[in-house]
Amino acid sequence: MGSTHSWKWTSYLPLQCASHSVRLRSQYNNQSSPWMQKTLPGIQEQDIRIFPEDQIREVNSTVTFCCIVPKGKSFSRMYLKRYEGTIINTKKISEHVHTLTVHLDQESENWSDVICNTTTGNSSGVCFHAGYPPGESDLQCETRDLDSIDCVWNVGKKTNEYPLIARKYHLEGRLCNDVKSGKCSQKLPVEAGERNWTLTVENPLGKLELHDTADLTRRVHMLAPQDVVASTVNARNLSLKWSWTVQKYSHLNLTCQVDVRDREANATTENFGVGLTAAVINSLRPFWDYNVRVRCGTAQHFWKWGDWSPSVTIRTKRDVPDALDVWMKVKDDRTVITWKKPLASQSHGDILGYEVAWAKTKEKNQPNKTEVPSSNYSLALQLDPSEDYTIMVTARNINGSSLPSTITVPRRNPVSDKPKVNTSWINGSNGGFTLSWSHSPDATCGYIVDWCPAFGDCTVEWLKVPPNRTNARILSENFKDGLRYLLSISACTEGAPMLLHRREGYIRETKIEGELFKLHVDPKVSDVEVSWDPIPLEKQTAAIQGYVLYYYDSGSIFNMSTENPEATRLTAKNLNISTYTFTLTAQTALGLCGNSSTSITLNPSADNLIMLILISLVAVFIVLSTITILCYKHWA
Template identity: 50%
Template sequence: MFTWLLFATLFCTGTQLGNGPDNGVPQCGVRDMMGTHDSSKQKILVTWEDDSSCSTGHDLLIYELQVLRGNEPLHHDEVFVTADQIGSTHSWSWSPPWALECASHSVRVRSRNKNHTSPWSSVQAVPETSPQQRPKLYPMDRIFEVGSRFTFCCILEPGGQFHKMYARGNSTAVNTTKISNQTYALTVDLHGPSDRCRTNVRCNSDDHGTCVYVGYRPDVGDLKCESRDLMSVECQWSVKRDTHLSRKNRTEYELLGRPCSACDKKSNKCRCKQSVEVNVGERNWTLTAQNVLGKMELTDQADLTKRVHMFAPENVAALTVNARNVTLEWSWGIQKYHELDLLCQIQLNYYGQTHTRNYSGVGLNFAVLSGLIPNQAYTAKVRCGTKQHFWKWSENSASTFHTKGDIPDALDVWMQTGSNQTIIVWKTLLANQSHGEIITYEVTWAKASEKKPQHKREIPPHERSVALSLDADEEHLVAVTAQNMHGMSSPSAITVPRHHPGRVMNVSLITGANGGFHVSWPANPAASCGYVVDWCPSLGSCSVEWVKVPLGVTTATVLSENFTDGVRYSLSIYACTPGAPELLERREGYVRETEIQPGQFELTWKQLGSDVEVSWPAISLRSQSAFIQGYVMYYTTNSEHHQGHGRMSSVSTDNPEATSLTARNLPVSSYTFKVMSLTSIGECGDTSLSVTMSSATDNLIMVIIISLVSVFVLLSLITILCYRHWACVKQKVYPPIPKPILTGNWLTSLDKPAQYRLQYDSRDSETDIVEVPELCSKLTPVDGDISQEEEGPCVVTQTQSPNAYCNQPLRNSSPAALPLISKNLLPPFRGMLENPSYNVALHIDEQYIQQPGVGSVSPSSRELQDVTCAEKNCAGYQPQSLKETSSPI
């Protein structure tokens, strides 16, 4: 009990000593306290001084500050004062998260040292705003940081009614509160930057409001400091983010406490230069960036003697210019550069090419450029830097010069051989190879067995080839040189091989890629100086192109500005040997395959029973814009009543040499066939054909009809021809028979045989007379009639030569010797007279039998006794063996 009473007494005594004025330690208070505010920056500023009792006995003082809005505490803060700061004026500022004009604000301050606290000292910082004639929003035109939250207030006019507060733009209203009868507050979150009045707060209506500007505090980086002349420092940095503040609120920069600013808005790069004494050793170079929203500091630690960024060389010029070397000189505007060990880089640009060369030396101010191209325009760019502690290259200084001319470089020569002639071709020399304008080309050639060139020809400068007629059985050595005003180039020689007409080289296919061909081949031991790859379109005449590959390389990428998609090219690979080039391989391919154009097939068809075969001639290489890998034929019926109408079928082949496809087992109908070629890029070159199939009966009927029509046409033609040439046919088949005329005494005494002749009418034949040796023998006239003394046939015989068939008149006959002939004797003479030699029949008409001394005898004027010859075999007249038989009366 006594212990608890003693503890309570000591605790109370200690408390009184700590808080009361009589603890033996002087109280430290506040004096001369002042409070102000800045409405534009919405800040409260309070200043005060230490009481005289604070001057001794205190190592550290703590001042507590409290902000009150009316009588309501809103904010608490502390300020620490060290022993060396005691006795000076202290200040404190604060930006509240609401408008200062919304209510009166006061600040009170007290000191605290260990366990001793002084009483509060207060000051009025912001007086209360009196009501206006109309609603007023606070703060006006304030700048805020992106992402902040702020409370705006609206003070109504006396007796005014509050309706609403709202925010527009890139912001969000949080809540609305009532501060007093005439004052209302709206808390707003500000999301994005706005350097114009795009975000605003309104009270009651759009007529009463305030603009809000939202931005960022400074954000910079990459501070680097260097020296360019060893008498000043130059720092540069980058702006990482735009503040989005207006020009009057832009960011201010200070280097080493001195203001400077030179920024490029496009590149967001800033630079600042100040004169300083550059000494060996590192030091801090501090940059400060500040705007209304905040402040930022950057520091770079560097020894500027190791960070020398030189200025560009001055007065760069080429003093001595030759065909293949030039002396380039320049000067320095900074005297201290002559003491530095420099590294200079010279960049030569010519004919679209760039080469870089490095030179070094103390105070370097010249360089000799060798290995240049004659008659070539150059641009030389020079830049330098320190060699020992290289920091940066200087800017470039440029100069141009033109080297003197020289003889041309050797030509790149190749050949294009044929059966009748060889074409020697060479590439055009570029400007950096010709070293002047080419005047002429000279071509010399001779057989490989001959020691000196035997033939020479000059070629105009605009031509790049020459055609030579060489002996195909001999190798020839051809040399080509180019000449300009400075002289003639070294000869470029090539050996033309013998022609081997029977040699066949297999051709393999190649596929192009990336606008050209990538070719590879196995190494060949015969290649002593490399390889040559040449190419040309496979069809038509062309100018060959080529590329030479060094020894040891067996791949080449073939590129040409003359390559065309869809054109087939032939590539040949040669081994370069001491003699003639040796052909190793041939390839064919397309740089890029394209679709074969439609309508390339000339389709024909024929029906084979229930099959239809569609054929086409082989597609020419000129029409092939891709490799054909086969063919496909689609077909569908056109008949709506057919069961498979609209359904497409196909048949295909992977033989690129095929020229026909057959659709089998087709029902009789109308079909459409479409033939397409198969390529690596798809099916193309489609051509369609419509056909109508016929049945087997239709085919038979058609064959019969065709046969009948053919026979009818043939007979018609024969009839027409016979009708139009009847006279000729009659002459050949049934020639006219000459009409015989009997003259002379053919009836004589029975004892004396007589010879008679048949007289033909000269109007019917050119042959006039046929001699008849003996018509009839032993005929004796009796009483005016003709009788026969002795029995026997009446024979008329004649021996006639085949070469002398003609009727000769009987010159010794007289008209008296012609007896009267009975009509019964006429039939034998009316019979057929066959001439075996000529196979003709002669008809004897009775009107040509004449009486002696009388003209034609009519049957009524003479009496003829009947003589029956039928029994005596006297039935006709036969020139070769003519017999007549008469019966006795």
């Protein structure tokens, strides 16, 4: 009693569009006062009008627009322009008032329009914009120089905002003039101790406050080091130094990462110290280009890594070459010592040449030596097969010679108690060979797998495997389909390598094309022996598993076969006197191939021929005798 009371209600329809009435009465002790009515009449316009005007509404809200048509005019239609929202309905309120209800299910790209037309061509329109209220979240603040704060947050839904409803940001009460992707910086003193940091976001659709509580002296996001240079450069290490643009960094306990990259890989080292401005990088390759960059963070209360410095390129100094990777191939009376061409990361400069020295292992005298040009990577030696030899190979560049790579060539005399190494078959897959073998206690320094085509002269290739592995995947850019390879697995020992296993196979077999065999036919009474020359390995683009011999005359086809790939003859028996065609094919995993044919005619046997001649002679004698007797009787 005696105070002012208020009541508020919002109509879905703008108040200008139609009359709105409200009745009010009081009630006390079950007695009610008379109704008191208040009416707010709609407006009457001389021109066509639309309400509400220039509205800013939230996406996913519903708004009703009304069109007031003056007397003497007739309503035609209402529609949207530059907006693809969902029209819920249109409704006639009175003869001169019509409404359009729209669900704002998407954001406006700019201002959108509602247009109302009369039947006489008059029209009017109003603008509206659908947008989002502030929806930022997750405020997080830090400092970069200890004299300012930098805050970031999750922007949320903020796209296509018209400048009229653009959001305004205030950090610690100061307007953020340059807001990019949810970031704001302010010059504020940073002191030790935890405090509250506040960001205020506001637009016509709402206001939001975000808070972050932190001690920013424990959230230092460092700037990048400046002027990174190499103060000292050696063959296998270098020293870096840099400077700071923020003087307060010199009092911080820092941890710095040095990222070292080359054309093959990258590595990161860490250094620690107060106001750190230098670092040493070890284990580098001589005469090699490296790209180096540095970033730092606080060691105590680590927050995050700072920015990387610009990358600088540094070339280490030259050094002697690395030791060569050496192997050997023994064939007939020759021993070929071969080595892999040093990579750029191993040569440490241009290779000027190689030196090969050899001597009998049991002798201590001066070894034989020879120079090999830098373009060659092997040397053939004539060695005494009854002696062990120690071979040493070095590479030389402008800085000197590498450490010698040593290999022992064993004597080739057969040892009776040494078991023979058998050769087993292996199938290639996916362009290479997958090998596995049993562990050998003799392999004190690992294993060597070498491979080469199974025929002719070749440049042997090899792979060295550590002692703890008994498998390898063999790949080579020189591998070819349809070519048989011989692979050897040897144990690396303190002395000469020990052969453990042999494998033979193809990367991929290919069908043998054309005629493969040179056939020889030897008829024997009613049998025919078909023989052929052994097939050279270079012609076997697939492994021969056996042979099939087809033979046929004008009436029938016969065949016989053998599963012996070493066979060189097959015999067809009990043949009739006729002309036969013989076709020999090789049996492979890809089917029959290499077809070669020849023909032969079988004649009667010698006994039959003699009998036929005797019968003919007797017949001639009888005829001649008869003619003689008749002529004698009638000679007159």
